[in-house]
Amino acid sequence: MKRNILLALLFIATVVGITATHxxxxxxxxxxxxxxxxxxxxxxAGLGYGGSGSFxxxxxxxxxxxxxxxxxxxVSEDELAQHGDRILFDKISSAIAASKTVGQAVVxxxxxxxxxxxxxxxxxxxxFVPNEFVAKEVKRFDNLLFGASINPNxxxxxxxxxxxxxxxxxxxxxxxxxxxxxxxDPRYIPFYQEMARLGIPLLTHTGMEKSFADARDNLADPLxxxxxxxxxxxxxAAHIATTGVSEGQDNFERILPMLRTYPNxxxxxxxxxxxxKLGYLKRAMAEQGVMQKMIYGTxxxxxxxxxxxxWYHLANISLKxxxxxxxxxxxxxxxxxxxxxxxxxDEVFSxxxxxxx
Numbered sequence: 001m002k003r004n005i006l007l008a009l010l011f012i013a014t015v016v017g018i019t020a021t022h023x024x025x026x027x028x029x030x031x032x033x034x035x036x037x038x039x040x041x042x043x044x045a046g047l048g049y050g051g052s053g054s055f056x057x058x059x060x061x062x063x064x065x066x067x068x069x070x071x072x073x074x075v076s077e078d079e080l081a082q083h084g085d086r087i088l089f090d091k092i093s094s095a096i097a098a099s100k101t102v103g104q105a106v107v108x109x110x111x112x113x114x115x116x117x118x119x120x121x122x123x124x125x126x127x128f129v130p131n132e133f134v135a136k137e138v139k140r141f142d143n144l145l146f147g148a149s150i151n152p153n154x155x156x157x158x159x160x161x162x163x164x165x166x167x168x169x170x171x172x173x174x175x176x177x178x179x180x181x182x183x184x185d186p187r188y189i190p191f192y193q194e195m196a197r198l199g200i201p202l203l204t205h206t207g208m209e210k211s212f213a214d215a216r217d218n219l220a221d222p223l224x225x226x227x228x229x230x231x232x233x234x235x236x237a238a239h240i241a242t243t244g245v246s247e248g249q250d251n252f253e254r255i256l257p258m259l260r261t262y263p264n265x266x267x268x269x270x271x272x273x274x275x276x277k278l279g280y281l282k283r284a285m286a287e288q289g290v291m292q293k294m295i296y297g298t299x300x301x302x303x304x305x306x307x308x309x310x311w312y313h314l315a316n317i318s319l320k321x322x323x324x325x326x327x328x329x330x331x332x333x334x335x336x337x338x339x340x341x342x343x344x345x346d347e348v349f350s351x352x353x354x355x356x357x
Contacts, residue, residue, distance in 0.1 A: 035103035038352040041270040041297030042105040050084020053130040060126040072301035093141040102332040108147040109134040118155035135167040152191045174204040177215040184224040196232035206237040208244025221246035222255040240267040242280040270297035317341040
């Protein structure tokens with residue numbers, strides 16, 4: 001039955017969502033904040049063109065997802081070769097500039113798999129985007145912010161953290177399941193204490209990871225975040241741990257008591273409108289106190305059809321709202337409008353700026 005409903009929604013989205021030619025200046029779906037929203041969760045990648053230092057390993061390059069990611073970022077490998085990996089920042093900045101609602105975006109570096117000797121293992125690193133590259137490129141634009149990524153297994157992790165903050169980093173991003181990071185490892189306590197001292201938040205993936213060729217999902221168990229929280233780090237659990245189970249319990253259910261226990265724990269709502277996470281946003285909004293911990297993010301570039309369509313959400317938004325959202329061409333405005341149609345208050349969209357002050 002569920003499969004038939006999904007197929008019907010896919011058909012509607014294809015016929016109506018893609019072919020819609022109407023335009024909508026957001027109208028009533030605009031949260032009324034102007035261009036003040038900060039997207040906390042924007043990814044880039046690179047193949048080393050232009051001396052970026054970025055790379056994607058063979059396992060990921062040969063994965064079926066790779067060409068879709070290039071397409072989603074609106075770039076071809078020929079463009080990267082001709083203009084360098086930095087062209088991605090030009091494209092993101094231009095799209096943000098054209099948005100009616102989003103004024104800035106945090107562009108995330110991505111550290112790699114670091115072994116027990118504190119060395120980067122290139123063969124096990126599926127994607128690598130250096131801090132130096134991101135820090136340099138975002139400085140060309142006033143609407144892009146630097147999101148650093150530092151694997152705490154590195155021998156000089158604390159020094160790297162200080163360097164990143166000096167370069168303007170507004171947060172640190174982890175994807176534990178592909179970076180060989182156990183957030184509960186007590187060896188990281190000095191790193192956490194330095195993060196708390198510097199006042200820099202940790203944005204870390206929680207829940208099952210299906211965007212990469214290989215992942216250790218047990219490392220993204222939200223309960224493993226208790227250690228950094230207890231050390232005073234402001235932690236943003238990406239995706240509210242939607243998808244996957246840990247120790248037989250739904251990850252989403254595992255994080256809910258933590259949100260009530262730790263005042264320094266927040267969650268981002270990136271990816272929650274994707275077809276594989278239908279229902280989670282509404283479910284999270286219904287939980288007492290959870291909306292007060294939400295911050296805005298998109299998980300760009302994962303904003304494309306058939307992964308996301310307003311027509312999948314007719315159980316929670318009106319037909320009129322779905323029609324209006326489907327006509328919005330800017331991917332950031334479309335994302336804001338869809339999430340606003342759910343009834344999210346302005347505070348969710350403005351909270352990123354507060355946390356990153």
